[in-house]
Amino acid sequence: xxxxxxxxxxxxxxxxxxxxxxxxxxxxxxxxxxxxxxxxxxxxxxxxxxxxxxxxxxxxxxxxxxxxxxxxxxxxxxxxxxxxxxxxxxxxxxxxxxxxxxxxxxxxxxxxxxxxxxxxxxxxxxxxxxxxxxxxxxxxxxxxxxxxxxxxxxxxxxxxxxxxxxxxxxxxxxxxxxxxxxxxxxxxxxxxxxxxxxxxxxxxxxxxxxxxxxxxxxxxxxxxxxxxxxxxxxxxxxxxxxxxxxxxxxxxxxxxxxxxxxxxxxxxxxxxxxxxxxxxxxxxxxxxxxxxxxxxxxxxxxxxxxxxxxxxxxxxxxxxxxxxxxxxxxxxxxxxxxxxxxxxxxxxxxxxxxxxxxxxxxxxxxxxxxxxxxxxxxxxxxxxxxxxxxxxxxxxxxxxxxxxxxxxxxxxxxxxxxxxxxxxxxxxxxxxxxxxxxxxxxxxxxxxxxxxxxxxxxxxxxxxxxxxxxxxxxxxxxxxxxxxxxxxxxxxxxxxxxxxxxxxxxxxxxxxxxxxxxxxxxxxxxxxxxxxxxxxxxxxxxxxxxxxxxxxxx
Amino acid sequence: xxxxxxxxxxxxxxxxxxxxxxxxxxxxxxxxxxxxxxxxxxxxxxxxxxxxxxxxxxxxxxxxxxxxxxxxxxxxxxxxxxxxxxxxxxxxxxxxxxxxxxxxxxxxxxxxxxxxxxxxxxxxxxxxxxxxxxxxxxxxxxxxxxxxxxxxxxxxxxxxxxxxxxxxxxxxxxxxxxxxxxxxxxxxxxxxxxxxxxxxxxxxxxxxxxxxxxxxxxxxxxxxxxxxxxxxxxxxxxxxxxxxxxxxxxxxxxxxxxxxxxxxxxxxxxxxxxxxxxxxxxxxxxxxxxxxxxxxxxxxxxxxxxxxxxxxxxxxxxxxxxxxx
Numbered sequence: 001x002x003x004x005x006x007x008x009x010x011x012x013x014x015x016x017x018x019x020x021x022x023x024x025x026x027x028x029x030x031x032x033x034x035x036x037x038x039x040x041x042x043x044x045x046x047x048x049x050x051x052x053x054x055x056x057x058x059x060x061x062x063x064x065x066x067x068x069x070x071x072x073x074x075x076x077x078x079x080x081x082x083x084x085x086x087x088x089x090x091x092x093x094x095x096x097x098x099x100x101x102x103x104x105x106x107x108x109x110x111x112x113x114x115x116x117x118x119x120x121x122x123x124x125x126x127x128x129x130x131x132x133x134x135x136x137x138x139x140x141x142x143x144x145x146x147x148x149x150x151x152x153x154x155x156x157x158x159x160x161x162x163x164x165x166x167x168x169x170x171x172x173x174x175x176x177x178x179x180x181x182x183x184x185x186x187x188x189x190x191x192x193x194x195x196x197x198x199x200x201x202x203x204x205x206x207x208x209x210x211x212x213x214x215x216x217x218x219x220x221x222x223x224x225x226x227x228x229x230x231x232x233x234x235x236x237x238x239x240x241x242x243x244x245x246x247x248x249x250x251x252x253x254x255x256x257x258x259x260x261x262x263x264x265x266x267x268x269x270x271x272x273x274x275x276x277x278x279x280x281x282x283x284x285x286x287x288x289x290x291x292x293x294x295x296x297x298x299x300x301x302x303x304x305x306x307x308x309x310x311x312x313x314x315x316x317x318x319x320x321x322x323x324x325x326x327x328x329x330x331x332x333x334x335x336x337x338x339x340x341x342x343x344x345x346x347x348x349x350x351x352x353x354x355x356x357x358x359x360x361x362x363x364x365x366x367x368x369x370x371x372x373x374x375x376x377x378x379x380x381x382x383x384x385x386x387x388x389x390x391x392x393x394x395x396x397x398x399x400x401x402x403x404x405x406x407x408x409x410x411x412x413x414x415x416x417x418x419x420x421x422x423x424x425x426x427x428x429x430x431x432x433x434x435x436x437x438x439x440x441x442x443x444x445x446x447x448x449x450x451x452x453x454x455x456x457x458x459x460x461x462x463x464x465x466x467x468x469x470x471x472x473x474x475x476x477x478x479x480x481x482x483x484x485x486x487x488x489x490x491x492x493x494x495x496x497x498x499x500x501x502x503x504x505x506x507x508x509x510x511x512x513x514x515x516x517x518x519x520x521x522x523x524x525x526x527x528x529x530x531x532x533x534x535x536x537x538x539x540x541x542x543x544x545x546x547x548x549x550x551x552x553x554x
Numbered sequence: 555x556x557x558x559x560x561x562x563x564x565x566x567x568x569x570x571x572x573x574x575x576x577x578x579x580x581x582x583x584x585x586x587x588x589x590x591x592x593x594x595x596x597x598x599x600x601x602x603x604x605x606x607x608x609x610x611x612x613x614x615x616x617x618x619x620x621x622x623x624x625x626x627x628x629x630x631x632x633x634x635x636x637x638x639x640x641x642x643x644x645x646x647x648x649x650x651x652x653x654x655x656x657x658x659x660x661x662x663x664x665x666x667x668x669x670x671x672x673x674x675x676x677x678x679x680x681x682x683x684x685x686x687x688x689x690x691x692x693x694x695x696x697x698x699x700x701x702x703x704x705x706x707x708x709x710x711x712x713x714x715x716x717x718x719x720x721x722x723x724x725x726x727x728x729x730x731x732x733x734x735x736x737x738x739x740x741x742x743x744x745x746x747x748x749x750x751x752x753x754x755x756x757x758x759x760x761x762x763x764x765x766x767x768x769x770x771x772x773x774x775x776x777x778x779x780x781x782x783x784x785x786x787x788x789x790x791x792x793x794x795x796x797x798x799x800x801x802x803x804x805x806x807x808x809x810x811x812x813x814x815x816x817x818x819x820x821x822x823x824x825x826x827x828x829x830x831x832x833x834x835x836x837x838x839x840x841x842x843x844x845x846x847x848x849x850x851x852x853x854x855x856x857x858x859x860x861x862x863x864x865x866x867x868x869x870x871x872x873x874x875x876x877x878x879x
Contacts, residue, residue, distance in 0.1 A: 042729075051823055051833035052652050054643045062591060062607060063641050136606020185610055186642035206651050206829045208728040231728060231827075238723055238827035245715065245722060387840075417583070417590045417842060424589060460589075462604055 041226030041552045042210070043523060044248040045538050051234035052206040057192040059171045060134040060184065066230050070543040071198040071211050073171035076105055076124070078541050079439045081277050081330040082532035086165070086439075087545065090119065090172055090195060092150075096484035100161035103154045104147075105168075112216040113174045114192075114199040121146035126175040128154075128167075134185045138166070159482035161489075165439035169541055197548055198228050207232050222548035225523070243517070250518045250526075252538045256316065258517060269520040273529055273536050276319045277330035278512035279437035280444070281391075283382070283398060284423075284466040285430045285506065288457050291372055292430070292466075295504055296360045299345040302507040303353040304405045305398055307346070311510050314394035322346060322508035325497040326448060329511050331441050336494040339501055346508065350404045357405060370406040379408035383423070383431035385416030391432045394509065423465035426457035433465055434512075440489065442480055445496045449473040449505040468505040523550045557876065561866050565859050572855040577625050580844045581618070587611060587638045587842040611638050629852065635845035639838055645849035649831065653816065653853070655725050656830040660815030662746060663753035668808050670754070671761025676797045678762065679769030680788075691766065694759030706752045706825040713748060720748045723827035749826045753819060764807065768800040775799075802873060809865030813858030817850075 047066050057068045069075075076091035088094075091105040111119040128144045131137070142157040154167055174193050181187045192199055195218065198211035212227040233239035236253050243251040244262050255262055255272075263270045283305070285292035292298060307321030322328075324343035325335055344352075362370040362378055370378035384395045392413050399409040409430075413419075422428035436443040446453055451469030455461045473496060480492045516536020518526045527534040527546060534542035534549075588607050616624075628635065634645035678687040697705070714722045721727070726741045772778065773796050781791045818832025831850060838846035869876050 044728075050837070051827070052829045054640050054648055054651055056640065056643060058642070061641055063639060134606070134610065135603050136609075137603045186636070188642060203729045203731065205728075205732070206655070207724045207726075207827075210729060229728060231724070232829065233723070233827045234824045234833035238824065241710075242723055242827070247722070415583075417586070420589045 041522075042229050043225045043227070043250065043547075043550065044229045044231060045250050046231045046233050046239040046242055046248045046253070048233050048236045048239035048253040050232050053204070053209055053230070053232055054206075055188050055190045055201075055204060057189040057201070058184075058187050059173060060130060062135075065209075066539060067198070067211055067228060067543075068192070069171050069541070070196070070539070071228055071547055072192045072194040072196045073173060074195045074544060075169050075171050075541060076107075077165075077168035078545060079165055079169070080532070080534060080542055080545070081439075082275065082527075082535060084331070084333050084439070086168065089544070091168065094164065094168070096161055096164050098484055100159035100482045100484050101156045103156075103164050103167060105152045105154070107150045107152065108218065109150050111195050111218045113176075114194055114196075114214040114216055115174075115177075116216050117174065117176060119172070119174070119195055120149040121152045122149075123175045124152045124172055126178065127170065127172045130173065130178060130184055131170055138163075141167070159478075161481055161484045162438065162440055162442045164484075196544070197223050198225075202227075203229075219548060224551045225547065226552070228547070246519065246521065249522050250516075250536075250538055252514075252516045252536060254515050255517060262517060266519070266521070270517070271520070271526070271528070272517035273527070274318045274513040274515060275329065275529070275532070275535060276511040276513050277328060277535065278514045279330075280322055280326055280328045280435045281394075281509050281512050282326075282433050282435055283430060283507040283509055284433045286426060286428055287466050287468045287505075288426055289380075289429065290374070291360075291362065291378070294360060295502075296356050297362070298504040298507065300353040300356040300360070300405065301402070301407065302345050302504065303347065303349045303356070304401050304407070305507065305509070306348050306401050307509060308348070309401070310394050310397050313397050314390055315510060315513070316390075318513045319510040322510050324501045324504075324508075326435075326500050326506070326508040327441055327444065327497070328437065330437070331444075334441050334490065334493050336497050339494075339497050343501070345501075345504060353405050357407075364406045368406050369408050377408065378406065379410070380429035381410045381412040383412050383414075383419045383428050385419045386413045387416055388432075395432055424460040424462070426455075426459075426461065426465070426467055428465070431465075432509075433506075436463055440480075441493050441496065442477065445473065445493075445500065446477055448500065449503060450477050452477075466506050468503075470499060470503050470505070473499045473503070520553070522553055524553060525549045525551045557870065558867065561863065565863055569855065569859055572859075573626070573629060573852060574622075576848050576851045576855065577622055580839070580842065580847050583839075583842060587844070590840070590842045591639075611641065625848070634849040634852065637838070637843055637846040637849075639841035639843040639846060645845050648834065648846060649849055649853060652818075652829060652831045652834055655828065656816060656818045656832070658725075658742075659746065659749055659753075659822065659828060659830060660819060661812075663750040663757070663819075664808075664811055664815055666750065667754045667757045668761055668804070668811075671758040672765045672797075672801070672804055674758075675762040675765025675767075676769055676792060676800075679766045679773060679800075680792050680796070682770065687766070691759070691763055694762055698756045698759035700756065702752070702756050703821045703825055705756060706749075706822065709748055709752050710825060721745050725829055745828075749819075749822045749828050752825075753822060761804065761807075765800065765804055768803055769796060772796045772800040798872075802869070805865055805868060805872065809861045809868075810858070812864075813861035814854070816857040817854045 053065060056063060056065050057072055058064055059068050059073050074090050076089060078087045078089050080087060090108060090111055092108045094103055094105045096103050107121060113119055125144050125146050140156045140158055140160040140163055141154060143155040145153050147153050156163060177193050178184055191201060197214055197217050199214040200212040201209060202212050203210045208229060208231045210227050210229045213223050217223055231248060239251065239253055240255050242248050258272050263272060285298055287293050311317060311319050311321060323340050324346040325339055327335055357370060361373060365371050365377065372378050382395045382398060384391045395411045399411050402409040419431065423431060423433060436447040447463035449468050449470045451471060451474040453464040454467050454469040476492050476496050480489055483489060514535045514537050518536065527536060534545040537543060588604055588611065637643050637645050637648050640648050674690055678690060681687060710722065713719045721744065725745050730738065730741060732738060778791060778796055781795050818830045818835060820832035820836060822828055823830045823833045835850045838850065
C-alpha cells in the first residue's frame with residue numbers, strides 16, 4: 001500500500017518552511033478567494049515536490065511522472081486501505097493456493113490497450129519478467145505462466161500468501177510495445193500505451209502536462225472527467241497558494257491549519273479528510289545496544305512518552321496516540337480489541353516508568369540522571385532527518401518527556417541520508433522511523449520482530465533497523481505466509497499482536513495521517529469518511545478509484 | 555592579443571580546478587543516492603528492490619580515480635550522464651528543459667537592474683545632494699535589505715491575490731501551446747512581471763550605490779574640470795567622460811552576475827512556482843544525484859568563466875591601459 005509521505009519530509013529547505021508560514025499568514029486575510037474557474041471538465045492537481053516535469057511514463061522507473069501508475073497503467077487489483085478490501089481491476093478474480101505457494105489470476109476479457117489491441121495473459125507474464133529484471137524484488141516468484149489468454153498462474157518458491165497483494169499491485173504494460181524497446185530500464189515512454197482511463201499525453205510542458213481520455217477504455221462510463229492536468233510547484237507554499245486560490249481541485253500535500261486557510265473560504269465546497277491510515281511512526285531503540293535489549297527498559301521509556309503532546313505539538317493534532325499492537329488504523333479490522341483495551345505500556349505513566357527502571361537496576365545518580373550497568377550515565381541520542389521539521393518536534397517532545405525519568409536524550413538531526421545510513425548499518429542509538437505498510441499486517445510485523453529480517457550491525461538492513469527478532473513471532477509469521485485462509489490469518493495476527501504487546505520491539509508513537517483535500521466546485525464524488533472507497537491521496541493505487549468515480553459539476 | 559591568450563590559459567586552469575572540485579564535492583556528502591531515495595519515498599519502495607536500483611543506476615564500486623577519469627573523458631565528449639533523481643532522463647535534457655526559463659527570468663531582471671541602477675547612480679552622483687541622490691539610495695537599500703522571500707510573498711499577495719493584476723504562478727498559462735504569436739508572448743511577459751520586478755527591487759540598490767560612488771570619485775578628476783573648462787555640454791561630460799570611466803567596476807560585476815544567472819533563482823522559483831534550474835539544483839543536491847549536480851555546476855562554471863572572459867575582452871576595448879600593459 002503506497003502512500004504519500006508527510007510533505008515536510010526531505011525535499012524542502014528550511015526557507016520554504018518559513019515561506020509556508022508566510023503563505024498562510026499572507027492568505028489568512030479577510031478577502032474572499034477567487035473560488036474556482038469556469039469548469040472545462042479538466043481535473044487539476046498540483047505536485048509540490050518538483051518545479052519542472054521531464055517526460056517519463058515508464059512505470060518501472062523509480063522516478064516516473066505522477067499519474068503513470070494511476071491514470072496510464074493499471075494493476076490486477078486495488079486494495080482499499082480504508083476497508084482492507086481488494087477491488088478486482090484488470091484481474092476479474094483470483095485464488096491463492098491453500099498452502100500459500102502460488103496464485104492464479106483470471107483476467108477481464110474486455111480490456112483493450114489504448115492503441116486498440118486486446119490485453120491478454122501474455123502481457124501480464126512479460127510485465128513480471130520486466131519488473132523482476134529492472135526493479136528486482138519478487139524473490140519468492142519462481143514462475144509466471146499464461147495458462148490461457150485470460151488466466152495467469154504465479155508459482156512461488158516458498159509459501160508466501162502476502163505475495164498476492166504485491167503481485168496484484170503491479171501495473172501491467174503491453175507486451176507488443178515493450179518487447180520492441182531495446183533497453184526498457186532507460187525507456188522514457190513519452191507516448192504511453194496503457195489500459196488506464198487517461199493515457200493520452202497532451203500539452204507536455206516543463207511546468208504542466210495533461211492526460212486525456214483513453215479512447216479504448218474498458219469502463220467508458222467511468223471516464224467522466226475530460227482530462228487530468230498536473231501542475232509543478234517548487235515546494236508546498238506555491239502549491240498551497242494555488243489550491244487556496246481555487247486554481248486546482250485536489251491537493252494531497254500537507255497544508256497547515258487547513259480549516260482556516262482553505263476550508264473557511266468556501267465551506268460549502270471545500271473539504272478535507274485526514275484519515276490516520278498511513279504507516280505507524282515509531283521511536284525505535286537499537287536493541288543491539290544495552291540497555292535497549294531489556295524489554296522493561298523499552299516499556300518504561302514508552303510509558304514516559306506523552307503521546308498526546310507528540311500528536312498535538314509534532315503533528316498539529318491531525319493524529320492520535322498509537323496503541324500497544326503497534327498497528328495503524330489502516331489495520332482496524334485486524335486489531336484484537338481485548339489487547340487494545342488492556343494496553344499499559346503505551347499509556348503515559350511516569351511513576352510506573354520510574355518504578356520499572358529502578359527495579360531493572362538503573363538507579364538515579366546525584367544529578368538526577370540514571371546510571372547504566374556499565375557505570376555510564378543513561379544518556380543517548382535520538383536521530384531524525386533535518387528536513388522533517390514535524391518529526392524533529394516529535395523528537396524534542398520525547399527528549400523533554402525523558403527528563404522526568406532521569407534519562408538524558410539529545411536530539412540529533414543531521415541530513416536524512418546520514419540518519420538512514422545509521423539506521424541501516426545499526427550504528428544509531430534511537431531514532432524516529434517509519435514502518436512497513438502493506439495490505440496485511442504481515443509486512444509490518446516482519447519488519448518489527450522477525451528473526452529473518454535481523455542482520456548484524458555493519459551489514460545494511462532495509463527493514464528492522466532496531467534489529468529485534470523473536471523466535472515465537474518468526475514462527476507465527478511463517479505460518480501466516482503459508483496460509484491463505486482469512487480466518488487462520490486473523491488468529492495468527494491476534495497472536496502476533498499479543499507478542500508485540502509482550503516484547504515491545506519498538507515504541508509506536510502515532511499512525512500517520514494520509515493528507516487530502518478537495519473542492520466540489522468542479523467535481524463531485526470524492527471519497528469521504530462516510531464513503532471511504534479510497535483515500536484522498538493522489539499518488540497511491542487507490543487514486544485510480546477516485547479518477548474513475550469523480551463526476552463534473554454540470 | 556598576448557593578454558587575451560594569457561587570460562585564456564588562466565581560464566583553462568580555472569576550468570580544470572572547477573570540474574575537479576565538482577567531481578569530489580558531491581562525493582564527500584554522507585550517504586548514497588539509493589538510500590536517500592528510499593528515505594524519501596519511505597514505504598513506497600519494497601526493501602528488496604534496493605539492490606536492483608543500485609545496479610540500475612550504475613553505482614559501481616570502481617576506484618574513485620577511475621571514476622574521475624571516466625568523468626573527465628565524458629565531459630569532453632559532452633556526455634554528462636543520466637540523472638538519478640530523474641532516471642532515465644539524460645542530464646543534458648533535464649538542464650535544457652529548464653535553462654530557457656532561467657535565462658529569460660535571470661537575464662531580464664539583471665539587465666533591467668543594471669541599466670536602471672547604473673543610470674540612477676550616474677544621475678545621482680552628477681546631481682549630488684539633490685532629490686534623487688538623497689531619496690533613492692537609502693530607499694533602495696532599505697527595500698534591498700528585506701529578506702527576498704518576504705518581499706516576493708508580499709508582492710505576490712498584493713498584486714496577485716488582492717488586486718489580481720498578475721498571475722500567481724508558472725511561466726505562462728497552463729495548457730497553452732508555446733508559439734510565436736503575440737498572445738503567447740504577452741502571456742509570458744505578464745507572468746514574468748512579478749518575479750522579475752521583485753528581483754530588480756532587491757538588486758537595484760547595489761548597482762545604484764556602486765555606480766554612484768565610483769562616479770563621485772570620477773567627477774573629482776582633473777579631466778572633468780578640463781572638460782567643463784572647455785565648455786562641453788553637461789550631458790556629454792556626464793556620459794562620455796565621467797560615466798565611461800566610472801563604468802569599469804560595474805562591467806566586472808555585471809560579468810560575474812551574468813555568469814551566475816544560469817544558476818537560477820531558487821527563492822523566486824519557489825515563491826512564484828517559476829520553472830527553472832535553481833530548485834532543480836537544490837533537489838539534485840538533496841537527492842545526491844551526482845550526475846545532475848555535476849551537470850548543473852558545470853553549466854554554471856562554464857557560464858561564469860565565459861562571462862568573465864567576455865568581460866576581459868570588453869575591458870580591452872573600454873580601457874586602453876589594459877591594452878598597453
